[in-house]
Amino acid sequence: MLFDTERQPAQSPAIHDAALGKWFTYGELRELVERLAQSLAYPQKALAFCFTRNDLASVAWYLAAVQAGHAVALLDEGLTREFKAALISSYAPDFILASVDTTDYATISEERPGYDSASTPEPRNYFWRRKSVPVQTVHADLSVLLSTSGSTGSPKFVRLSGKNVLSNALSISQVLEIDAPDRAISSLPFHYSYGLSVLNTHLLTGASEVMTNEGLTSPAFWNAFRETECTSFAGVPYSYQIMKRLDVDKLNLPSLRVMTQAGGRLHKDLVAHFHQVMAARSGRFYVMYGQTEATARIAILPSQFLPEKLGSAGLAIPGGSLSVRVEGRLTTEANQVGELVYTGPNVMMGYANSREDLSLGDALGGTLETGDSAHFDEEGFIFFEGRMKRDAKVFGLRVNLDEVENLLRVHGPTAVVAGGENLQIYCEYGEAEDFARYRQDLAAKLRVHHSAFKFHRIEQIPTTPSGKINYPALTAKT
Amino acid sequence: MPANTMSNLDTLKSTFVDVIGVDPAIDFNSLVYGSTPGWDSVAHMALVAAIEGSFDIMLPTDDVIDMSSFAKAKEIVAKHGVALDA
Numbered sequence: 124m125l126f127d128t129e130r131q132p133a134q135s136p137a138i139h140d141a142a143l144g145k146w147f148t149y150g151e152l153r154e155l156v157e158r159l160a161q162s163l164a165y166p167q168k169a170l171a172f173c174f175t176r177n178d179l180a181s182v183a184w185y186l187a188a189v190q191a192g193h194a195v196a197l198l199d200e201g202l203t204r205e206f207k208a209a210l211i212s213s214y215a216p217d218f219i220l221a222s223v224d225t226t227d228y229a230t231i232s233e234e235r236p237g238y239d240s241a242s243t244p245e246p247r248n249y250f251w252r253r254k255s256v257p258v259q260t261v262h263a264d265l266s267v268l269l270s271t272s273g274s275t276g277s278p279k280f281v282r283l284s285g286k287n288v289l290s291n292a293l294s295i296s297q298v299l300e301i302d303a304p305d306r307a308i309s310s311l312p313f314h315y316s317y318g319l320s321v322l323n324t325h326l327l328t329g330a331s332e333v334m335t336n337e338g339l340t341s342p343a344f345w346n347a348f349r350e351t352e353c354t355s356f357a358g359v360p361y362s363y364q365i366m367k368r369l370d371v372d373k374l375n376l377p378s379l380r381v382m383t384q385a386g387g388r389l390h391k392d393l394v395a396h397f398h399q400v401m402a403a404r405s406g407r408f409y410v411m412y413g414q415t416e417a418t419a420r421i422a423i424l425p426s427q428f429l430p431e432k433l434g435s436a437g438l439a440i441p442g443g444s445l446s447v448r449v450e451g452r453l454t455t456e457a458n459q460v461g462e463l464v465y466t467g468p469n470v471m472m473g474y475a476n477s478r479e480d481l482s483l484g485d486a487l488g489g490t491l492e493t494g495d496s497a498h499f500d501e502e503g504f505i506f507f508e509g510r511m512k513r514d515a516k517v518f519g520l521r522v523n524l525d526e527v528e529n530l531l532r533v534h535g536p537t538a539v540v541a542g543g544e545n546l547q548i549y550c551e552y553g554e555a556e557d558f559a560r561y562r563q564d565l566a567a568k569l570r571v572h573h574s575a576f577k578f579h580r581i582e583q584i585p586t587t588p589s590g591k592i593n594y595p596a597l598t599a600k601t
Numbered sequence: 602m603p604a605n606t607m608s609n610l611d612t613l614k615s616t617f618v619d620v621i622g623v624d625p626a627i628d629f630n631s632l633v634y635g636s637t638p639g640w641d642s643v644a645h646m647a648l649v650a651a652i653e654g655s656f657d658i659m660l661p662t663d664d665v666i667d668m669s670s671f672a673k674a675k676e677i678v679a680k681h682g683v684a685l686d687a
Contacts, residue, residue, distance in 0.1 A: 338642035341635060342666050365646055373662035518643045563622060572643040573622055 128153055131329040135303065140179035141335035141347040147179055149329070152186075155245065159187035162243050162250070168261045169193040169217035170481060174200040174207070177309040177334045180222030180247040182322065185313075188220065189285070194261050194481065195220075196268035196280060197314040203568065207231060213278050214478045219251040260482045268475065269316055269415050277526055281316075281415045282472040282481070291418035291469035292323040294440040298423045299383065299409060305330040306378075308353045310339065310362060317385050320419035321357050339365050345374055352378040359386030359519035363393050371400050379404070385411040385420070387516040388507060391434050398429040412436035412505070416491050418469040421445070422505055435504040436497075443467025445505060447497060455499060460508055463497040466490045513594075515541030517575040522546065530568065531561060538584045538592045542577070542601035549581045549597055610685050612655050613678060617671060620648045632671040648674075656683045 131137070133150030140147070147155070163171065171188040173195050175181035181200075188195035198210065204227045211219065215236045221228060228251060232238035238251035266285040271277055295301075301324050309332060311318035325332045333351045337344035339362060347353075356379060358366065363384060371379070382401055384394075394410055401408040407426035413419050422445065424437030439445045446453040447461035454461070466489055473486035496508040514523045524539045527546060531537040535552035553561070558578035566573035585593040617632060618625050621639040634640050640648075649665050652658075652674065658681040660668070668674050679685050 338635065338645075340642045340645040340666060342669065345666060361643070365642065368646065368649070369662050369665060566622070566639070570641075572641065572647065573639075574620075574647060 128326060135329055136331045138179050138182055139333040139351050141333055142178060155183050156186045156190055159183055159248060160190040163187060163191040163218060165217055166256055170261055171195045171218040171220055172198060172216040173220040174198050175314045176200045176222050177313055177336045178222050179334060184220040189266055194265040194268060199314050210278060215257060217253045221249045222247050224249045259478050262482055262484055265481060271415060278476060280475045282475050283418055284472055287418045287469050288323060290442060291420055292327045294442050295320055295420050296324040296328045297441055301328045301330055303329040305355060306353045307355045308333040308348050309335055310357055316415040316419040348376060354378055355381040357383045360389045361519035363389055367393060380406040383409045383411055385413055386519055395430055395433055410436060414493060416471050417465055421465050432504050435506050457499050457501045460496060460498045463493045463495045465493055515546060517544055517571050520571055536584055538597055540594055540597045545575055545577045547601045548576055548578045549584055551581060551584060553580060609683055616651045616655055620644055620651050629671045634669040
């Protein structure tokens with residue numbers, strides 16, 4: 124198994140499936156994973172698509188695919204049928220693994236390349252095996268594939284090796300001091316790099332995690348948290364906006380000791396607020412920074428540096444190092460603003476856009492250009508200036524602006540820029556009623572609340588002298 | 602007063618229509634958090650804010666979390682002194 128869970132005592136609790144209301148020990152998890160891995164025997168290293176929910180069955184499939192030596196792509200079970208079918212058609216995975224049996228899979232399995240459905244002795248573990256063994260090979264080091272944007276069904280994946288996943292889990296659990304008595308709850312989907320890192324760090328250290336599909340605004344989520352006595356909570360900036368409104372102290376969570384935040388910049392006021400909330404209960408609050416391209420985590424601000432280093436994303440995780448590129452030169456000097464560059468064992472092998480790309484080896488050599496602009500302070504703590512890449516965070520989800528543009532271009536010339544928590548969409552076409560329809564359509568496809576999309580009719584989208592869309596000019600309008 | 606109570610219920614319904622994007626002709630009692638499409642945690646927080654704004658009330662933590670259906674929302678709003686029933 125990826126994390127050598129043999130080391131964990133068989134009787135220790137590993138995973139609680141909240142929907143089943145049942146705990147699974149490390150011994151039970153090992154047995155289940157072993158049985159499932161046997162059902163994934165294949166003539167060569169295979170590609171498995173694992174459509175996940177936050178449940179035991181999905182966790183077991185993920186671990187089984189890795190144990191069987193295959194590469195596993197973790198995907199959202201909630202993707203629309205169209206997105207699932209398109210991804211399956213373009214990657215032709217050897218296995219499709221799921222924890223629910225929907226008509227989606229039955230109909231998709233009849234399309235290219237064709238699948239036989241197989242049954243396992245386990246309830247809630249469904250899988251389909253490809254009818255023909257492909258000629259393309261999967262690179263020996265490739266272990267996990269994660270989507271670069273959770274909800275758009277983008278065929279662009281981040282390629283991660285076993286070493287990437289393991290080294291990152293190890294570094295994170297060191298800084299966060301995760302140990303066997305600790306217990307997380309799946310406040311984030313585990314096909315998302317942050318959610319996956321919570322699972323991986325807890326399995327690595329013999330700690331436990333409660334898997335639930337309930338959201339933060341559901342009573343069932345907080346009942347599960349209280350009843351299973353969870354000790355930590357992980358959230359993106361939007362989660363913390365919700366938590367601020369809900370009020371941690373009124374939620375009655377005596378077992379809560381640690382809160383972690385990543386997935387975008389949290390406003391300083393909220394960092395200060397949650398630091399105080401946790402300090403008052405002798406707990407810890409961690410601000411973290413990372414990217415799926417670095418498996419999950421790149422930097423963490425250890426909680427003892429709050430409130431002193433308020434606004435900082437902290438220091439590189441153990442085993443990694445950071446610098447900024449200023450006028451083509453990498454430096455760690457204080458107060459120099461440039462693109463943040465990270466080097467470490469958790470930097471991805473590269474991207475994949477097609478099945479053929481899965482045979483590729485490491486393309487980055489451990490160095491990642493983050494696309495974020497930042498500077499160091501005198502003591503080497505990172506502070507962000509802004510984003511250099513074309514993507515945005517809306518309600519905690521990373522949305523690639525070019526993908527949204529592509530979805531709308533069928534209607535006419537479109538340009539999309541980020542503005543606060545919203546996407547500002549400029550169209551050279553359409554009336555209010557068309558925009559209402561496009562908005563609902565985007566909300567359904569991307570599964571983002573429709574209020575995130577602000578449409579504007581524009582006579583002509585501004586262009587640069589070279590004919591490209593002038594995004595800064597549009598950003599200035601918002 | 603019937604006219605006034607109707608309008609409070611209509612206000613609550615139109616808040617759901619605006620925030621969740623449901624058809625105004627829908628059976629409102631069928632709306633449930635987590636299973637009604639569009640009513641996710643983001644919509645939920647927007648709904649809470651909109652209801653607080655519409656009726657000038659402030660919902661405590663327990664009510665924010667308990668408001669898991671349209672029927673529950675009616676109960677909660679009524680509990681805060683907004684008359685909905687004739």
